[in-house]
Amino acid sequence: xxxxxxxxxPGFRLPTTDGGEASLEGLAGAPAVVVAFWCNHCPxxxxxxxxxxxxxxxxxxxxxxxxxxxxxxxxxHPGDSFEAMAERAAERGYGFPYARDDAQEVPRAYGAERTPxxxxxxxxxxxxxxxxxxxxxxxxxxxLHHLRAALDAVLAGERPERAETPAVGCTIKWRRGG
Amino acid sequence: xxxxxxLTVSLLFSRACPSHEEALALLQAAARxxxxxxxxxxxxxxxxxQARELGFxxxxxxxxxxxxxxAPVGPDHDFQHDACRAYARPxxxxxxxxxxxxxxxxxxxx
Numbered sequence: 001x002x003x004x005x006x007x008x009x010p011g012f013r014l015p016t017t018d019g020g021e022a023s024l025e026g027l028a029g030a031p032a033v034v035v036a037f038w039c040n041h042c043p044x045x046x047x048x049x050x051x052x053x054x055x056x057x058x059x060x061x062x063x064x065x066x067x068x069x070x071x072x073x074x075x076x077h078p079g080d081s082f083e084a085m086a087e088r089a090a091e092r093g094y095g096f097p098y099a100r101d102d103a104q105e106v107p108r109a110y111g112a113e114r115t116p117x118x119x120x121x122x123x124x125x126x127x128x129x130x131x132x133x134x135x136x137x138x139x140x141x142x143x144l145h146h147l148r149a150a151l152d153a154v155l156a157g158e159r160p161e162r163a164e165t166p167a168v169g170c171t172i173k174w175r176r177g178g
Numbered sequence: 179x180x181x182x183x184x185l186t187v188s189l190l191f192s193r194a195c196p197s198h199e200e201a202l203a204l205l206q207a208a209a210r211x212x213x214x215x216x217x218x219x220x221x222x223x224x225x226x227x228q229a230r231e232l233g234f235x236x237x238x239x240x241x242x243x244x245x246x247x248x249a250p251v252g253p254d255h256d257f258q259h260d261a262c263r264a265y266a267r268p269x270x271x272x273x274x275x276x277x278x279x280x281x282x283x284x285x286x287x288x
Contacts (some may be wrong), residue, residue: 043251043264044234058262076258138274170262171194 002111005163009121010109014099017086022067030065032154033121037112038068040088041079044172045116047137057095059151072173073147076093077099105170117167120150128154133163185288186217192237194260202266203240212285229257236263247284
């Protein structure tokens with residue numbers, strides 16, 4: 001079960017593909033934070049990748065911080081290894097830090113199950129929105145821009161009208177026996 | 179192909195991927211547009227051993243007879259029952275399902 005709307009978000013400190021690290025504490029001052037559970041191999045991530053990157057870049061201009069976290073087991077899915085993540089981030093020119101969680105603690109703490117799955121935190125780092133980026137893997141068929149709407153609400157000091165939607169994507173690849 | 183022609187098609191899927199119901203609906207719509215009738219079997223892949231045995235590259239996979247009409251798009255993992263399959267779509271996009279027109283073309287070409 002994921003953290004509930006209004007709950008304080010669990011902290012984390014993870015290495016990123018650019019050689020730095022990502023942490024909630026390091027994002028102090030941002031009026032909103034997007035934590036996205038992400039990976040390389042999943043076709044759903046691939047389908048949303050360009051749109052998500054565009055949102056991250058656009059809302060960065062309004063102070064929003066975004067971090068994507070890949071926690072997939074790299075042994076069973078070597079395409080999601082830290083090295084492969086770095087290649088993907090460089091190839092696509094991600095406009096957000098791409099962090100690795102080998103311990104798989106962060107998705108467990110958030111209750112994430114899929115990639116992509118996004119959590120929007122407000123200025124107090126309480127959960128304001130959880131779920132999908134929008135309502136279609138096909139960019140030409142999108143009618144509901146869930147993530148954008150949630151960020152607009154949080155930046156306006158309001159609660160998102162739709163605080164939870166089903167995340168649609170691949171299951172997070174947990175370590176076998178883990 | 180005559181409208182009375184029948185094709186043996188298998189739909190392999192994993193519940194780990196949310197596209198299986200949409201994949202079935204896509205296949206049925208494509209069959210109508212291709213004017214073919216299907217002898218359809220729907221197979222749930224539930225273990226890695228079964229995935230290896232079937233050569234299952236990810237969910238969903240369509241087999242027309244024994245042929246997989248779609249080119250693999252960068253599988254970077256061994257055969258696993260919980261893998262979702264990537265499909266090339268128009269415009270250079272990647273998605274979890276093939277485009278309707280590509281599936282129609284595959285059925286017509288069989």
